């Protein structure tokens with residue numbers, strides 16, 4: 335499809351502060367669409383998540399899933415509440431179900447610091463981080479979670495999980511990572527993909543690394559390098575500015591993306607995208623934050639930046655440069671708001687809540 339101008343977006347406000355950060359995000363997205371022109375957004379909202387499960391016994395209604403499959407993209411705030419669980423004790427996490435059902439294999443976790451915030455690393459270079467972690471989201475040890483086995487008896491009893499790393503899974507992931515790096519290179523970034531694995535110890539990772547090398551030679555315009563996951567963890571806190579695009583397996587990605595989140599200063603700052611061949615879900619990294627519900631303290635920044643990621647993806651996927659420009663405008667408005675208006679969110683010890691942060695960002699968008 336090319337040159338599409340009207341996008342249908344499935345929206346899940348979800349649980350908790352999801353209901354507080356979703357409305358301002360939709361207002362912002364409509365505002366930027368109107369400002370830039372060249373595309374429009376139709377939002378269709380669905381109830382799903384823990385509160386909905388408590389009410390109905392269903393966590394993700396079938397019609398919502400079908401709509402998510404057919405629509406151009408999905409915007410999801412956060413789902414799950416520690417106090418509401420399935421009878422077997424598992425957390426209610428329809429966002430994981432969406433990832434599986436829509437085959438969203440690439441988890442995109444940008445690590446981009448905003449100006450004016452207290453950050454954990456003191457080195458000046460760590461104040462301007464701008465790299466991306468891409469996490470495989472359908473395989474690895476997590477893919478085998480339903481095949482968990484216990485074998486043996488007594489002193490010989492042992493539990494086993496199985497790791498799956500497939501050729502197809504690696505090829506589509508690495509292709510995605512190299513294409514992603516190429517798009518960044520056009521914007522002035524390094525154009526480098528770093529494969530993170532444990533190829534020195536586990537055969538499945540050695541296999542993954544060999545496929546990475548093959549794929550790297552197919553994308554020779556992009557620099558490729560490799561690092562073991564333990565060294566990657568160290569480098570992410572000792573010299574994180576060396577990275578451009580990191581790509582890794584599911585569980586390593588799960589862990590390292592939280593490390594990346596830590597580098598950004600706050601839960602309310604980090605957006606994410608989960609992307610498949612024809613579908614994508616965009617959501618902030620934070621959860622439903624039950625401790626601050628209804629207090630006006632939720633930081634909407636991660637939700638706004640997720641909206642910006644969505645516009646950027648829609649523009650690339652459907653050949654609409656206006657949508658890409660609109661995504662960039664949101665990023666710039668957010669950066670300018672943090673640089674110029676001394677926003678310090680509650681979560682970082684400040685006094686700025688949802689309304690004030692939203693207002694500062696809207697004002698900056700008007701100026702662009």
Ligand code: ATP
Nearest residue numbers: 414601602620621622623624625626631632633681
């Ligand atoms: P989940 O398991 O759903 O990921 P979690 O246990 O990681 O949830 P969150 O709900 O993300 O936890 O909240 C962790 C802490 O961060 C809480 O103290 C919460 O208040 C704070 N927090 C999370 N998101 C935000 C936000 N957008 N604005 C302000 N504070 C937030």
Ligand code: MG
Nearest residue numbers: 592619620621
């Ligand atoms: Mg969490």
